[in-house]
Amino acid sequence: MASTRTIAILAVPGVQLLDVAGPLDVFAEANSQLGRGYYRPLVVGLAAAPIHCSSGVRLVPDVAIAKAQGEAIHTLLVAGAPHVPDLDPSPPLRQWLIERTKRARRYGSICSGAFLLACCGLLDGRRVTTHWSVASRLATAFPKVEVDADAIYVADGKVRTAAGVTAGLDLALSLVTEDLGRDVGLRVASQLVMYFKRPGGQMQFSRNGEAMPVGRSALQELQRWVSGNLAEDHSVACLAERMQLSPRHFARLFRAEVGITPAAWVESIRVAAAREKLDIGRWAPKQVAADCGFTNADHLRRAFVQHLGVTPAEYRKRHALLQDETWRT
Secondary structure, X not given: OOOOEEEEEEEOOOOOHHXXXXXXXXXHHHHHHHOOOOEEEEEEEOOOOXXXXXXXXXXXXXXXXXXXOOOOOOEEEEOOOOOHHHOOOOHHHHHHHHHHHHHOOEEEEEHHHHHHHHHOOOOOOOEEOOOHHHHHHHHHHOOOOEEOOOOOEEEEOOEEEEOOOOHHHHHHHHHHHHHHOHHHHHHHHHHOOOOOOOOOOHHHHOOOOOOOOOXXXXXXXXXXXXXXXXXXXXXXXXXXXXXXXXXXXXXXXXXXXXXXXXXXXXXXXXXXXHHHHHHHOOOOHHHHHHHOOOOOHHXXXXXXXXXXXXXXXXXXXXXXXXXXXXXXX
């Protein structure tokens, strides 16, 4: 093992403090577990002045980009900030990122920090993730980037990216495990009281709610009707009959204007409705399944795992406002 690995985190003004402090605590705990300074943290700012974080706390960088040219950076991570998706990197910042990522063994981002790398073309052809709320925006703005909106963190070649905020800890832990092995990673996770591998993806935390109807007015009317009558039969044949179209023509039209198949759309709406019930109520599994149009509780479970990566019971345990014994299995 190398004697020291410098982990540099770029923090722009308005940065979310946890995007910086969370990963640094993981690397610090790895050092503690090893009994030596294997990781050397380095917070990089655009200037040497204190950085005002989104929380109001001031963070003092170790070095400014203008003074960091001689640093031997092993891993470079770009932290996110609420305004980063709207930020156009300055020429000096673009040049610094391009040069430093070429020389680093690994580079990546936490949360919306992915936008800064994407602006420099550093994510082209890569599979990445970012916060669920801006994932579609990243994919639209940078079509050469493959965005996985559900992943907690993603490794692709030398690129490592994490979803929102606390996912930076998951990413840092994965880097520690990559460098030092599973045993050290497990010890770090245990000490920090965090999952070694978090169950499910980040979409279980999203709060996008029900998708707005899209397409021509007749299709939007149909989508509103489906949302209000989830327990009805919403097979392609039934929906096509309601629109007075052949099933084949309807399926083609729906996919062309909505972007997914009718079956996939209906299931996503049913899952969203089930999530809402699990968030606030004490309904039994069979009742949630029936109210939301699933054939039975097992069908509901399969749909949850497919869309969110967790079972309804696991989802309810982590997110429900009210708890009872109904969902123990």
